[in-house]
Amino acid sequence: MVKLHFHPVWDSKLTKEQKDELVKILKSLSKPSGDLEAALVRGKYKKNGGLVATVLLLNGREKRLEIGRIKVQITDDKGVVVAEETFDPSLHLEPDTAQPWSFVFSKESVRIPNANPMIWKINLLINGQI
Template sequence: MTNTPKTYKTEIDFSADWEIPAQEKYIFQFYHQQLKDLEANQLHVHGVKLYTVDSGIVVTAIIRHSLPKKLRLDQVVLLVKDTEGKELAKKQFDMQLFGDLEPCTARPWNFLFEMEDLSVPYEEIKNEMEFEMAFEYYEKVVKDFELYLDENWSNGLTEDQQNYVHELVSTLEPLKENEISIVGFHFHESADAVNIYIIIRNSFSNGLTIENLPIQLFDAAGDMVCKLGFPLGQFTIASKQARPISLSFSKEVFQKETPDFSSWKIEMIPQTL
């Protein structure tokens, strides 16, 4: 026997900043009543009307959600598609004037897609044509990280080596917000250990203190060679900062006897941080 997910009927709410004639409110209420109930914690956009204008197209839509708390949208990316799924337009909108939505409510809104937002020639879009709408979800990323070299690193690296690390940080892939990431950039193997230099980046809005850093080391075959937790004491890294550190993996703890280090990879184990 399968459990049927609980669904929620939203209540329509009109913005105080949009003066809507009573007749149009009845039309929105009619469209809203035709919509299927939402499952828990959903955000949905439903297109009502599409109008062609001299500057592009205006789409009237109803945004609704089934969250148990107020919803405030900052930025959203909306897609307009035809009934066969072909993309007609896409644009990111600032939703500051949209305001807060109480729990399980819906609100109509107008969206202007200008000519540069259209994905097809303007002539392909017909006034009041049937269409569909969707959110394009994206995650905010942090691109620019400031390299921090403490006294030991500043004194221990030549100017060329410092320039290399600065250049490396500037070329790393952006991070999603609220992540901590590691990248290995130097590998040295001795008779009894493997030493690796890594860069730690912090994309949280606050500084972090890392007391223990659990790392897995993989060889060219993709096999895990060892897994170690490195006690760092009070290793602090500021918001949007990149900071190098060196780690030593003793061969006594290797789980693979003859690893192939022609290439290598390290990964952090985040759940144990």
């Protein structure tokens, strides 16, 4: 079973109710296939024109996973790119763990400023592969 892990900053800022909600979301997901996966928890546009995607990063591998430079792509339900940006979160995920994280996209990386966040999907591109 995949366990939920919190980065120290998240652990100190989230309420018990918020943590419980993330546990509930994690339980509703299928076990990761072995690669790094992300499940979109919440998406929203920012007042400055950027957007925020809060996700659960999932490591289904049997070994620790280091997450360095990664391209993150938000698409709509038809596969049209809403936003795309490269991040360097410098995170590590232990085997069979999930960790909440937020990717904050700049205004310049947003291609569609009015797509419904309820239909967003998230893709992680590692070495050019989704």
